[in-house]
Amino acid sequence: MDDRAHGELDAAQLTGLNDMDPEAFRAAAHAVVDRIADYLAGVESYPVLPPIEPGSIGSLFPEHAPEHPEPLAAILADVDRLILPNATHWQHPGFFAYFATTASGPGILGEFITAALGQNPMLWRTSPIGTELETVVVRWLREALGLPDAFAGLLTDTASTSTLIALAAAREAAGLDAAAKGLAGGGLAGEPRVYASAEAHSSVEKACMTLGLGRAALVKVEINERYEMDPAALERAIAADRASGRRPIAIVATIGTTSSTSVDPVATIADIAARAGLWLHVDAAYAGVVALLPDHWRPFAGWQRADSIVVNPHKWLFTPLDASLLLSRRMDQVRAAFSLVPEYLRTLDRASPVLDYTEYQPQLGRRMRALKLWMQLRWFGLDGLRRRIAFHLDQAADFARWVDEDSDWERLAPAPFSTVCFRYRPAALVGREDEPEVRARLDDLNTRLMDAVNRTGEVFLSHTRLGDRFTIRMAIGNLRTEARHVERAWALLRREAARLDA
Numbered sequence: 001m002d003d004r005a006h007g008e009l010d011a012a013q014l015t016g017l018n019d020m021d022p023e024a025f026r027a028a029a030h031a032v033v034d035r036i037a038d039y040l041a042g043v044e045s046y047p048v049l050p051p052i053e054p055g056s057i058g059s060l061f062p063e064h065a066p067e068h069p070e071p072l073a074a075i076l077a078d079v080d081r082l083i084l085p086n087a088t089h090w091q092h093p094g095f096f097a098y099f100a101t102t103a104s105g106p107g108i109l110g111e112f113i114t115a116a117l118g119q120n121p122m123l124w125r126t127s128p129i130g131t132e133l134e135t136v137v138v139r140w141l142r143e144a145l146g147l148p149d150a151f152a153g154l155l156t157d158t159a160s161t162s163t164l165i166a167l168a169a170a171r172e173a174a175g176l177d178a179a180a181k182g183l184a185g186g187g188l189a190g191e192p193r194v195y196a197s198a199e200a201h202s203s204v205e206k207a208c209m210t211l212g213l214g215r216a217a218l219v220k221v222e223i224n225e226r227y228e229m230d231p232a233a234l235e236r237a238i239a240a241d242r243a244s245g246r247r248p249i250a251i252v253a254t255i256g257t258t259s260s261t262s263v264d265p266v267a268t269i270a271d272i273a274a275r276a277g278l279w280l281h282v283d284a285a286y287a288g289v290v291a292l293l294p295d296h297w298r299p300f301a302g303w304q305r306a307d308s309i310v311v312n313p314h315k316w317l318f319t320p321l322d323a324s325l326l327l328s329r330r331m332d333q334v335r336a337a338f339s340l341v342p343e344y345l346r347t348l349d350r351a352s353p354v355l356d357y358t359e360y361q362p363q364l365g366r367r368m369r370a371l372k373l374w375m376q377l378r379w380f381g382l383d384g385l386r387r388r389i390a391f392h393l394d395q396a397a398d399f400a401r402w403v404d405e406d407s408d409w410e411r412l413a414p415a416p417f418s419t420v421c422f423r424y425r426p427a428a429l430v431g432r433e434d435e436p437e438v439r440a441r442l443d444d445l446n447t448r449l450m451d452a453v454n455r456t457g458e459v460f461l462s463h464t465r466l467g468d469r470f471t472i473r474m475a476i477g478n479l480r481t482e483a484r485h486v487e488r489a490w491a492l493l494r495r496e497a498a499r500l501d502a
């Protein structure tokens with residue numbers, strides 16, 4: 001190692017028994033912040049998807065961990081050389097795949113402070129501020145989403161965990177006492193059943209796997225031509241299961257499904273849940289933030305009647321991963337599902353019970369996620385967040401219109417939020433879409449089209465299958481996206497389609 005080229009070792013690295021010297025940390029932190037600011041300012045210059053092959057990265061790194069300290073300058077040089085070029089750039093304004101996760105400036109700053117404070121709000125006493133700020137932020141968000149104060153909640157890592165927690169609570173609420181006795185001993189009369197639409201996110205099925213209900217417990221309820229759950233089919237499925245001795249536990253309704261962002265009829269489903277005495281969980285992981293906009297209440301009609309709701313700030317609220325908001329009107333059931341307090345975690349020096357968030361989740365330790373959200377909410381203000389979400393909704397409406405107005409393109413689903421599902425379907429093929437060879441040709445054409453567009457590096461789009469058709473998704477939700485990026489995506493799609501067709 002050439003120290004002149006790669007910087008000097010810090011004295012603490014050579015002989016120290018403690019952490020980095022605070023002054024060395026200050027200098028290094030300034031250097032890191034400069035790098036981050038440069039990265040964010042120049043992120044558009046990277047290809048959104050790195051043009052590399054799987055398995056090509058590992059060999060760039062030494063086989064073994066370094067035995068001796070290395071200068072920070074060398075490590076940061078390798079961040080430039082090895083890390084940045086091999087990242088998929090979720091911060092890129094041309095990121096239109098899956099659902100966006102932007103790390104906003106104030107959110108990143110919140111992560112800095114969170115990391116520096118090293119809080120673990122598992123118990124109130126292990127982080128009084130982490131615990132109480134979480135309660136404040138949960139209340140702020142709940143209120144901003146227009147939900148009544150009967151809902152309390154917590155911040156988890158992901159919607160998958162939030163849904164797992166909600167279904168564990170539903171399992172307890174159904175009287176299975178699985179937390180104490182397990183499913184076998186918990187008075188399980190009949191196989192458990194959970195109902196979600198065929199378009200629900202796979203995290204619902206995973207929760208069934210993890211909770212011991214099994215994948216067989218999930219009933220995938222039929223959908224209509226708009227990819228929304230058919231409530232009549234739901235009611236029939238519950239009745240049929242009850243008649244054959246099965247044990248319905250919960251219904252999961254989705255506002256903004258992953259593939260097409262369809263909206264299940266939550267109000268009708270809430271009626272069914274109430275009649276059947278079932279827990280209703282609403283998965284609004286992606287679209288829930290639209291409830292911040294008073295003009296857009298329609299998809300959310302009835303969601304205030306849910307037993308639990310998940311909304312992910314780390315999707316469309318620009319919060320750095322991870323941050324998922326789980327709200328429930330029945331936190332007692334959530335606690336029943338997860339509370340276990342061994343002696344070493346008991347708080348002895350308080351007369352009154354304290355709020356220990358660890359009692360509401362499977363893990364003990366937890367990140368302080370409230371700080372970045374608190375900083376973000378203050379920096380943007382609710383109004384600023386609404387403005388940005390509304391901008392994305394407008395951009396998606398424009399994109400949907402461009403698709404609709406071009407006879408060579410076809411929209412494959414309604415676009416209630418900021419995601420447009422579509423495909424290239426040359427006008428010459430209109431009316432022949434259902435012929436098997438035309439189907440196969442369109443699938444192939446669109447697969448290659450999406451690949452070609454992504455290979456430009458300017459944008460990244462992902463796909464799904466709707467009605468068994470290869471479907472390209474344009475998911476707008478990145479904080480750095482401007483109108484010109486959406487226009488560019490459309491131009492690239494048309495350019496590459498013309499090339500493929502030529």
Ligand SMILES: Cc1ncc(COP(=O)(O)O)c(C=O)c1O
Nearest residue numbers: 158159160201203256257258285
């Ligand atoms: C509707 C919906 N629910 C749940 C999830 C899972 O989210 P997470 O990655 O936070 O677990 C997703 C992910 O895209 C989603 O679209």
